[in-house]
Structure formats: C-alpha cells, structure tokens
Amino acid sequence: MKKTCLIIGILELCVMLVCSTSQTLTVYPAFPSSCLADDLLFDFSETQFHFVDPLDNWFVFxxxxxxMGPNNLLIHTQGSCNEGDEAVGFPLLAPQGETPLAPGESMxxxxxxxxAGFCGCDPNVLQTVTRTxxxxxxxxxxxYDSxxxxxxxxxxxxxxxxxxxxxxxxxxxIQGMVVDEQGSPIPYxxxxxxxxGVNLPRACDADGYFSYSIAQCSAYFLTAHEMGYRPTTIExxxxxxxxxxxIALEEGSPPLSVSSSLMNKIEGNIGFWRCAATADxxxxxLVNGMENWEDxxxxxxxKLYLLDTNTGEVLWTHDMGWESWSADISDDGKYVLFGTTLxxxxxxxxxxxNYIRLIDGENGATIWQKEITTENFPATTTGEFYTRGVKFSHSGDYIFVPIHREYGYLLNTVDGSIVWHTWVGANIREIIFTQDDQYVYVPSGGGWLYKLRVEDGSEVWKQWIGTWxxxxxxxxxPDEQHIAVGTKVGYLTVINTNDGTIRFxxxxxxxxxNCRFSPDGTKLVVGGxxxxxxxxxxxxxxxxxSGGFISIRFSGDGRFITTEAGEVFDAYGTLIHDITSSEPPPGCYNQVGWLNSAGxxxxxxxxxxxxxxxxxxxVYSIETASDTTPPLIGAPSQNPQDGEVLGNQNVTVSVDVTDTQTGVSEVILSYSTDQGATWTNTTMNSATGDSYVGQITGFPEGTDVQYRIIAYDNAENYAITDNAEQYYVYTVIPEFSSATILSLFILITLLVTILLNKGRKADPH
Structure with a gap:
C-alpha cells in the first residue's frame, strides 16, 4: 500500500487520549497533521485477498x-482493478457520495x-492471476495544505x-448425511x-450419505430437500x-396451493421504476422511469398510472413531461407527488x-409545481439539481425531498413551502417516516443512515450502512423496533431504531x-x-x-412470498407457483412486483x-388453498411393447399426468432390473398437452425389466402408478425367439429331407 506518509508514524509521534463510545473514538493528536494519510488508520483484518470464480461470484474487498486526527473530513473515493499500472476493470465502489467522517469515527x-470478467480475466480459462x-x-x-x-x-x-x-x-x-426428525437416513x-455464486445439484445415496470434493471458497451452503419435507440450508x-x-429435515405441513389468473394487462413502450400504494x-x-432506453x-x-387494485383498471394517467425515478401517493390517496430526473x-x-409536482389523487390534475433551483431550494447551490426520492408523511401534511447532491428538505404539502433543510449527502432513493410522523429515516449514498426529528430536522442518531x-x-x-437497509454494492444491515445500534x-x-420484514417482524427475507x-x-x-430479487412481498398472514418475476415461495423457501403467464421480452425484466396484504x-x-x-x-387475481390432492396419473404405454423388445433396444414410455390445483412439478420414470432391489430414476419430459415421455435404456436379452411412474405437484403431493404393486414389466428377447428358431429348424429339416428324396429318385443307380 502506497501512502504519502507512513500511517504508523502517527502512532509513534502522537499522544492520544481515547474516549470510547458505542460508535466513535475521540482522538487528540499532539500536533497538527500535515496530510490525510497521517490522520487515517487502516484496518485490513477482515479483508479477503483470495477469490474463487465462480464460487465467490462477486469479489468483496x-x-x-x-x-484518528482532529479534522472533520469529507471523504470521497474512486477505484479500479489494475493489472500492473493499467486499469482492467472498474468494480462497484461504496460509499457512492461524500462521507462526513468526524474525529474518532470509522467507515x-x-x-x-x-x-473474474470484471477484473480483466477470462472466466472460462482455468488459471490463477494477480490483480491490484x-x-x-x-x-x-x-x-491540508496541498x-x-x-x-x-x-x-x-x-x-x-x-x-x-x-x-x-x-x-x-464436504460430506455428511440427510436424515429425518427421528434420525433415520432419507434415501436419495x-x-x-x-x-x-453457483449451485451444484447432487443426490444422496441409498443410505442418505453425500460427499463431494469442491474448490476452496470463503463460504459454502448445503441445502437438503426432498418431497414431503421442508428444505434446510446450513452455512x-x-x-x-x-x-x-x-442435516435433519422436518416433514412438511399440509402444503399451500396458490393459483393465479390474469385480470388485465396494459400495453406501452415505457417501463416503470417503482410503485406506491394507499394505506388501504x-x-x-406506478411511475414511468427506465435505466436503459432504446429510444x-x-x-x-x-406518465404516472393510477390503478384500481380490485379491478385492475387504470383510473387515470398523468403526463409528467419527463421520466421520474420517484413518486409517492399519500396514505389516504388525496395527493400524488413525483420529481423528474434529468x-x-x-x-x-x-x-x-427539473421539478417537483403535486397532483390531485382523485383526478390526476396538477395542484402545484416547484422547480428545483437555488431560488426555490436555497441550500442547494452546487451539484446536479434533481431528485430520486420523494415521500409523504403518513398524515399527508409533509413531504421529504432530497435534492441531489447534498440537502434534504421537508416541505409543507399544501403549498410546497420549506419547513427545514439539512445536509444528508447524495443518492437518496428511499425514505421512511415513522407511523406517528415524529421521525424520518434517510439512508445516504455517503454511507450513513440518519434518524431525524420531523419537528426541526435535528439528528437523533446516525449509523453506518455502507451506501444508499x-x-x-x-x-x-411492524412494531418499528428495527429498520433494515439493503444497499447498492450489497450491504445488509439491521439496526435497532431506539438507539441506532447494529443488530447484525x-x-x-x-x-x-433488497429486504422485507415478515408480517410478525421476527424474520427478514433478503434478495440480491x-x-x-x-x-x-x-x-x-x-x-x-436463483437470480437477484428486487421487489419482495409477504402475504399479510406470512404464508407466502412473491417476487417481481411472479415466483411464489412458501414460508419455508419452497417454490410453489409461478404467477406470470408469459416471459418478458428479451433483455427485459420486471422491477415492480406488488402483492396486497390479503394475498x-x-x-x-x-x-x-x-x-x-x-x-x-x-394484474393477476390470486387464490390460495391447502392442496392435499396428488396428481392424477393415467395408464402408461410403451414402445416397443412387451414381447417385442430386443436386446439393447431403448424403450419409450408415455403417460398422461394432470393436477388441477398447483400443477404438475415433476414426473419420474423409475425402473429396476433386479426385482426391485434397486431403482433407477429418470425425469420424463413434457410433450404435448398432459403427456410426458421418458426412456428406459436398452438391456441385454433375457433381462426382466419392471417400471413405475411417480408424479409430484407444486405442493409436494405425489402419486405412484405401479400396476397395483405388480409393476409394468417386459422381458428383453433375442433377435429371434426360441419358437421362431424351432420353426425355422423344422422347416429347414423338411426342405433338406425333400431335396434329398428328390435326389435319390433322380439317381438311376
């Protein structure tokens, strides 16, 4: 590490009086510092210096x-990944914005x-490289002076x-065993x-045992799952x-059935950045705003779109004049607010x-508009004048507006006049008011989360969160005892709201x-x-x-979770349904995925x-029920049929499988050649309609093969068809059967006899 001055020098030349608190150190140097390096103490004790692609996925350094000095610093950072002196990549860097760092504070x-690709390294070539x-x-x-x-x-x-x-x-x-609640192994x-960054599916053996030799990595995750049990992950x-x-698996409770039907769809050519709902x-x-524009x-x-969530119909649209990355609706629906982002x-x-505009929530008409200028926002004199975050208080009386790059303003809703302003830093995207509107939480790109008093904007506490x-x-x-922050560059922090201490x-x-508390407040679901x-x-x-989830929602009873892509998980992490009826256009994805509390x-x-x-x-209608009904399996057919299967010839098995509630999840063709002592399972492929097709590999002549069909639905119910436990059977025959060979032998013998007799008659001697 290159520094203008040696860090250790400050420890040798300064006499320090250190006063410990929960968050800061107060330091008194013996003489003024001459450079920034003198005042900074670096700690690399938790730094990772070796990364494995693809297991580490994102390399976190x-x-x-x-x-350690007497000055109030305003830290700004920039960085790159270098090969020698050349920058070969520009990883994400946090904080993103200027960070106030008082004497004794840490960041x-x-x-x-x-x-590896972000560091100028081919991820498809096995290698070990050094980067800086x-x-x-x-x-x-x-x-400092210079x-x-x-x-x-x-x-x-x-x-x-x-x-x-x-x-x-x-x-x-990595080796072990998967067992049930009684400690008995769960075969296969x-x-x-x-x-x-990557997942390697494996299977246990007949005794529930697993083992695998894997590359060295900073962390591993073992997830065991089997139909009829709740999945379990250990880190x-x-x-x-x-x-x-x-790994012990618990038996699952009666599975939840979720079904969905499309109620309405709206066409257009501009996507959406976020959504906000009324309290009821x-x-x-929904607000039009995109990061990547084809045109x-x-x-x-x-535009803004206001939807009736019961019918799925658009109540009104409002021409914004430019895209916005932030909009809000008051709890009672009386007002709508947005700010443009140029x-x-x-x-x-x-x-x-750029401007902020207040709209009548009933009809979409403009009430007032306030341009983002120094004249209207006096503390904002430098930087870019736009906003990425606007928020109503719960009463609807106030609006919090952060103006990029530094100041946050509390406005009166009725006329947009300023109540107070305070320095909050850059890149404010999210804001939360407490339910009683006494406090507002503001997460800054500079790395601090601020708890401010709504009355006057004074700071209650601040805590480190990394970035915006x-x-x-x-x-x-729900009880407002904890606040969770998921940030750009992948920080997750849960904080006690009373005193600002970090819970984890x-x-x-x-x-x-991304993050969302469960309805009872005891758990946190995390995406990314x-x-x-x-x-x-x-x-x-x-x-x-799976992928990086953005918009995560709980049903009000906590029984299931949805993502923006329409995936539905039960409370134990089992994927049980896919809501959406079609895939987004190529290169596109959903950013908004809103679920009402009623589910x-x-x-x-x-x-x-x-x-x-x-x-x-x-817009989809969702219905839930406890699905205890297994799939329905029809009678299987095979080709070739029994008596026609020759040596080493593959056999194709077809069967119809239906499930009217949660749908068919998997159909397995299971076969044995040793009277059921061991079974080989192969997944059958979906063909046309309800038909599934699988194949049994060819075996030598004389082999007796028996098979069965196992089908699972998305609620983990399963059914087996095995011909009343007699199984479906066939025997591999030789290319010519014994009866055919005997018939041919008799026929040839007769022909030879006839020919010999004719020969004797033709011979005069």
Missing part, C-alpha cells in the same frame, strides 16, 4: 478506515467485482483463481452444494470445514429544469441487496444473492439459489420496455 470502503485493487481516498473538505496532502492511495494485491465452473472440483471434502435426498465457514455434517391498498401508483426521445412521454450527463429539452438504499431495500418492522450486518455477494430468510440475529433460516392481487410492471411496445403492466 473491503477494509475499515478510522479518522468502511468496499469494492465489489462481479467475477487501486483506491484513491480524498478529503473534499481540503483540511492537493497531494489531501489524498492517499491504497493499493492491495489479490489472487483470483478460476476453477471448473461445471464441476467446481477441488480439495475440500437431494443435496445442493453451493458457494455465493459453512470455508476456513473451518467440519469432517461430517448431519385500494389504489396503486430516448420517448422520455418526455413518461441528470447532468443526459440531454433533455432545451431549457428544461436500493429500490426495495429499505423497510421498518452482512455482505450480500451481488451488486445490490438469490433469496434468503434471516432471523433478526442474522442466522440463516433458508436459502433459495389476492399481484401487479407486476416491466422495466426497460422495448420501444416497439409490449405488455408493461399485468
């Missing part, structure tokens, strides 16, 4: 920085690279190892061995792998000035983290690195390895819609 600097993470730290308060003295550079080498992404093979043996239970510290793991959930507001000339056609690097209409809260990454528990924090190995359920102490309850309506909205147009909003 972070370290702690403490202000974390974090880089997150999305795999290069980070420049600058004090924008300019406390430009150079206000900067310090951190350079640390890391090792990146690329392993076989198909097998993940390595030298770390499925076991997934995963890192942060393994990669530096402390045990000799043997026993009768109306849902930027469409931006000035952006950033400095974008090209808009000539003379365009991602869309769908900020939630308060963790890194999500993705570019973002797949889908996880965490206890309030950070303990992992279950984990589902009867699901509304999803597309982000980054194609300019040619598509379905941009879909």
């Amino acid at each position: 972070k370290f702690k920085v403490t202000n 974390w600097i974090k880089m997150a690279a999305g795999g 993470f290069h980070i420049v730290i600058q004090d924008n308060n300019a406390n 430009w150079e003295a206000n900067r310090v550079t951190v350079e640390e080498e890391v090792q990146i190892e690329v392993v076989n992404r198909m097998t993940l093979e390595g030298d770390v043996l 239970a499925k076991i997934d061995i995963a890192g942060y 393994i510290d990669g530096s402390d792998v045990q000799d043997f793991y026993t 959930e009768s109306k849902l507001l 930027e000339s469409l931006k000035d056609q952006s 950033e400095g690097f974008q090209t808009g209409p000539e003379g365009f000035v 809260a991602y869309v769908g990454g900020f939630d308060i528990s 924090s963790m890194d999500i190995h993705n570019g973002h983290a 690195e797949g889908l996880m359920m965490q206890g309030l102490d950070g303990n992992l309850l279950w984990r589902y390895r 009867t309506r699901f509304i999803c909205a597309l982000r980054d819609a194609p300019a040619s147009g598509s379905d941009i909003i879909e």
Whole structure:
C-alpha cells in the first residue's frame, strides 16, 4: 500500500487520549497533521485477498478506515482493478457520495467485482492471476495544505483463481448425511452444494450419505430437500470445514396451493421504476422511469398510472413531461407527488429544469409545481439539481425531498413551502417516516443512515450502512423496533431504531441487496444473492439459489412470498407457483412486483420496455388453498411393447399426468432390473398437452425389466402408478425367439429331407 506518509508514524509521534463510545473514538493528536494519510488508520483484518470464480461470484474487498486526527473530513473515493499500472476493470465502489467522517469515527470502503470478467480475466480459462485493487481516498473538505496532502492511495494485491465452473472440483471434502426428525437416513435426498455464486445439484445415496470434493471458497451452503419435507440450508465457514455434517429435515405441513389468473394487462413502450400504494391498498401508483432506453426521445412521454387494485383498471394517467425515478401517493390517496430526473450527463429539452409536482389523487390534475433551483431550494447551490426520492408523511401534511447532491428538505404539502433543510449527502432513493410522523429515516449514498426529528430536522442518531438504499431495500418492522437497509454494492444491515445500534450486518455477494420484514417482524427475507430468510440475529433460516430479487412481498398472514418475476415461495423457501403467464421480452425484466396484504392481487410492471411496445403492466387475481390432492396419473404405454423388445433396444414410455390445483412439478420414470432391489430414476419430459415421455435404456436379452411412474405437484403431493404393486414389466428377447428358431429348424429339416428324396429318385443307380 502506497501512502504519502507512513500511517504508523502517527502512532509513534502522537499522544492520544481515547474516549470510547458505542460508535466513535475521540482522538487528540499532539500536533497538527500535515496530510490525510497521517490522520487515517487502516484496518485490513477482515479483508479477503483470495477469490474463487465462480464460487465467490462477486469479489468483496473491503477494509475499515478510522479518522484518528482532529479534522472533520469529507471523504470521497474512486477505484479500479489494475493489472500492473493499467486499469482492467472498474468494480462497484461504496460509499457512492461524500462521507462526513468526524474525529474518532470509522467507515468502511468496499469494492465489489462481479467475477473474474470484471477484473480483466477470462472466466472460462482455468488459471490463477494477480490483480491490484487501486483506491484513491480524498478529503473534499481540503483540511491540508496541498492537493497531494489531501489524498492517499491504497493499493492491495489479490489472487483470483478460476476453477471448473461445471464441476467446481477441488480439495475440500464436504460430506455428511440427510436424515429425518427421528434420525433415520432419507434415501436419495437431494443435496445442493453451493458457494455465493453457483449451485451444484447432487443426490444422496441409498443410505442418505453425500460427499463431494469442491474448490476452496470463503463460504459454502448445503441445502437438503426432498418431497414431503421442508428444505434446510446450513452455512459453512470455508476456513473451518467440519469432517461430517448431519442435516435433519422436518416433514412438511399440509402444503399451500396458490393459483393465479390474469385480470388485465396494459400495453406501452415505457417501463416503470417503482410503485406506491394507499394505506388501504385500494389504489396503486406506478411511475414511468427506465435505466436503459432504446429510444430516448420517448422520455418526455413518461406518465404516472393510477390503478384500481380490485379491478385492475387504470383510473387515470398523468403526463409528467419527463421520466421520474420517484413518486409517492399519500396514505389516504388525496395527493400524488413525483420529481423528474434529468441528470447532468443526459440531454433533455432545451431549457428544461427539473421539478417537483403535486397532483390531485382523485383526478390526476396538477395542484402545484416547484422547480428545483437555488431560488426555490436555497441550500442547494452546487451539484446536479434533481431528485430520486420523494415521500409523504403518513398524515399527508409533509413531504421529504432530497435534492441531489447534498440537502434534504421537508416541505409543507399544501403549498410546497420549506419547513427545514439539512445536509444528508447524495443518492437518496428511499425514505421512511415513522407511523406517528415524529421521525424520518434517510439512508445516504455517503454511507450513513440518519434518524431525524420531523419537528426541526435535528439528528437523533446516525449509523453506518455502507451506501444508499436500493429500490426495495429499505423497510421498518411492524412494531418499528428495527429498520433494515439493503444497499447498492450489497450491504445488509439491521439496526435497532431506539438507539441506532447494529443488530447484525452482512455482505450480500451481488451488486445490490433488497429486504422485507415478515408480517410478525421476527424474520427478514433478503434478495440480491438469490433469496434468503434471516432471523433478526442474522442466522440463516433458508436459502433459495436463483437470480437477484428486487421487489419482495409477504402475504399479510406470512404464508407466502412473491417476487417481481411472479415466483411464489412458501414460508419455508419452497417454490410453489409461478404467477406470470408469459416471459418478458428479451433483455427485459420486471422491477415492480406488488402483492396486497390479503394475498389476492399481484401487479407486476416491466422495466426497460422495448420501444416497439409490449405488455408493461399485468394484474393477476390470486387464490390460495391447502392442496392435499396428488396428481392424477393415467395408464402408461410403451414402445416397443412387451414381447417385442430386443436386446439393447431403448424403450419409450408415455403417460398422461394432470393436477388441477398447483400443477404438475415433476414426473419420474423409475425402473429396476433386479426385482426391485434397486431403482433407477429418470425425469420424463413434457410433450404435448398432459403427456410426458421418458426412456428406459436398452438391456441385454433375457433381462426382466419392471417400471413405475411417480408424479409430484407444486405442493409436494405425489402419486405412484405401479400396476397395483405388480409393476409394468417386459422381458428383453433375442433377435429371434426360441419358437421362431424351432420353426425355422423344422422347416429347414423338411426342405433338406425333400431335396434329398428328390435326389435319390433322380439317381438311376
């Protein structure tokens, strides 16, 4: 690490009086510091320097920085991943914005690279390479005499190892057994061995035993699952792998049946950034805003849509004049608010000035508009003048508006006049008022979460969260005792709202983290690195390895969870239903996925819609019930039929399977050649209609084959058809049967006899 001055020098030359508190250290140097490096203490004790692709997925490199000097610093960072002196990648960096760092305070600097490819390394070539993470730290308060003295550079080498992404093979043996609640092995239970970024499906043997030698990684996840049981995940510290793991599965309760039907769909060519609902959930507001535009000339056609959640019909639309990344509706539906987002690097209409606009919630008419200028927002004199976050208080009397880049304003709703303003930093996307409107929580891109008094804007406490809260990454528990923040660059922090102390924090190995409290406030579902359920102490309850989830919702009774893609999970992490009837257009995905508390309506909205147009909003009706009915299996047919199967000839088996409630999940063709002592299972493929087709491999002549069909539905019910336990059977015959051979022998014998007799008659001797 290169520094203008040696950090250790401050420890040798300064006499410090340290006063400990829960969050800060107060430090009194013996003499003024000459440079930023003198005042910063770096801690790399929790830093990871070796990464494995693809197991680590996002490479998380972070370290702690403490202000040991007397100055109030305003820290700004920038960084790159270098090969030698050349930048070969630009990982995500947090904080994103300026960070106030008072004497004695600490912050974390974090880089997150999305795999080897983000570091100039081919992820398809097995190799180990060295890269340098290069980070420049600058004090924008300019406390020191020269430009150079206000900067310090951190350079640390890391090792990146690329392993076989198909097998993940390595030298770390992970083995164990899957058992039931009585400790009995569960034969052939499925076991997934995963890192942060990849999942390797395996299966136990007949004794419930599993083992695999996998590449070294910082953490592993073992997920055991089997039909009729609740899935269970355990997390393994990669530096402390045990000799043997026993995973106990609990039998599942009567499974939940979820069905859905499309009520309405709305077409358009502009996608949506977020949504907001009234307190009674009768109306849902959606705001046009996209990150990737095929045709930027469409931006000035952006609209607000207000939907009736009962019927799915559009009540009104409002022409915004430009896209917005933030809008809100008051709890009573009386008012709607949005702010436009034309950033400095974008090209808009000539003379365009961003604005905040208040709208009548009943008819969509404009009440007032306030341009984002220094004249209207006096503290905002530098930076880009736009907003990415607006929020009503619960009473509807106030509006909180952060103006990029530094200040947050509390406005009177009735006329937009300023009540107070305060410095909150950049990139404010999410805001939460307490239910009584006494406090407002503001997560800043500079890395601090602020709890402010609504009365005067004064600070109650602040706590480190890393950077700005991602869309769908900020939630308060129903009892308002805890607040959860999932951020850009993948921080997750749960904080006690009373005093601002951290309950737990963790890194999500993705570019973002999202979170939502359960209705009873005892658990937290987390998206970003797949889908996880965490206890309030950070303990992992279950984990589902899939994509990065953005919009996560609980039904009001906590029985199921939905994602923006329409996936439905039960409370134990089992995927039980897919709501949406069609896939989004290529390259597109849903960012909005709203579920009402009753669990009867699901509304999803597309982000980054194609300019040619598509379905941009879909409204679904949801019904739930306890599904205890197994699938219905018809009589199987085989080709060739019994008596016609020759040696080493494959046999195709077809069968019709239906399930009218949760739908068919899997159909298995199970066959045996040793009178049922062992069985081989193969998944049958869906053909036309309700038909499923599977194949039994060819066997030598004389082999007796018996088979059965097993079908599962999405509620984990299953059915078996096995011909009343007699199984469906056939015998492999030789190419010519014994009867055929005997007939041919007799025929040939007769022919030979006839020919011989004719020969004797023809011979005169």
